[in-house]
Amino acid sequence: MNPMLNPSGGSEWRTVSLYRQLQSAAEVRIWHFRGAPSEAFSGFDLTRIDTLRLAFPRGGTLVFVGVYFNISHWIRLARPARVILTYNTPDAERLTARVDLIRRTCGLEPEIVFCSKELASQVPFRGTVEPSLVDLDAFTPADRSGRTTFRVGRLSRDAPEKHHPEDMRLYERLAEQGCEVDVLGATSEMQANAPGPGLIHMRPLGSCAAPAFLHDLDCFFYRTSPQWAEPWGRVIIEAMASGLPVVTDRTSGASSVIEHGRNGLLFDTTEEAFDLIMKLARDPALRRSLGQAGRVTAEDLLSADVRARLEAFYLDPAAPSRSQP
DSSP states (O other): OOOOOOOOOOHHHHHHHHHHHHHTTTOOOEEEEESOOHHHHGTTTEOOBBGGGOOOOOEEEEEEEOOOOOTTTTTTHOOOSSEEEESSSSOOOHHHHHHHHHHHHOOOOEEEEEEEHHHTTTTOOOEEEEOOOOOOTSSSSOOOTOOSSSSEEEOOOOOGGOOOOTTHHHHHHHTTTTTTTETOOOOOOHHHHSSSSSSEEEOOOOOOOOHHHHHSSSEEOOOOTTSOOOOHHHHHHHHTTTTEEEEEEESSSSGOOOBBBBBBEEEESSHHHHHHHHHHHHHHHHHHHHHHHHHHHHHHHHHHHHHHHHHHHHHHHSSSOOOOO
8 A cells, every 4th residue: 555646756666566576476456545646657557445435455464655644444444464564754653653543443463664774763663674675677787888978866756855955066066077967856946946958957757767867877876855864765776786886875774785985985974975976986997896886785685585585574374363452
């Protein structure tokens, strides 16, 4: 279950990736609500929850990918064997409310999946930490030799909190040094205020497929606003899988898999970010070594063993028994 509204939303693609992983081993369906889903998911057989027509999941295992959306009264009639809550946005109050709701309506103790160890440590619930699955066949390294320009790119939702207030000035400084900057998922304000035709490109969300966009980059940069603590950052793993050197700040959850100088670069300040990107611009060998190590990290993080353990968790036939009132 997920609203499936945002074409580059981490929760939406986490939903799709989990569906792909499980569909060959079980009967799996993606349920959505809140109107029509994004056209980005038109290739999937999505089913709309419609309580007026009594169309909603019944029995089995219910997986809510996110706790940021409301669960309607249909949950009282669903009578699931298991309920799994994916906690991937920092909102402890909403998580507590969803846990209480499942206990009251389903008579079950919901199981919780955390997107990172950092997020798990912030709430008084126990659960399992599970990476968001990335398609390693879609996100692959590209041949970046022979390029005449150095292109820095960034990909995310176009929400203002996904962008740091100092980033536009950083992009301008990089362009002044001859770097090309390409931002996919720029806010409307960023698009409106972008410099004229030149080295800085502010693209609207959905104007390019993520794998193709990453293939055209030489470096991936990522950080968010101080008002948004990035609990994971799926796009960072997609960039690493694409063989790109990643430059990210230490606050994102996905930075926990980066060893500075080996499979990526970490920074604390804008000045550090500028210096690290310029270092990559001048050193193709460093770009290659970081990108190659990043790909290996993505493969290890999403290995066959990891995927097998994930399947075992969701498909375990020994569903928990109902709790006592």
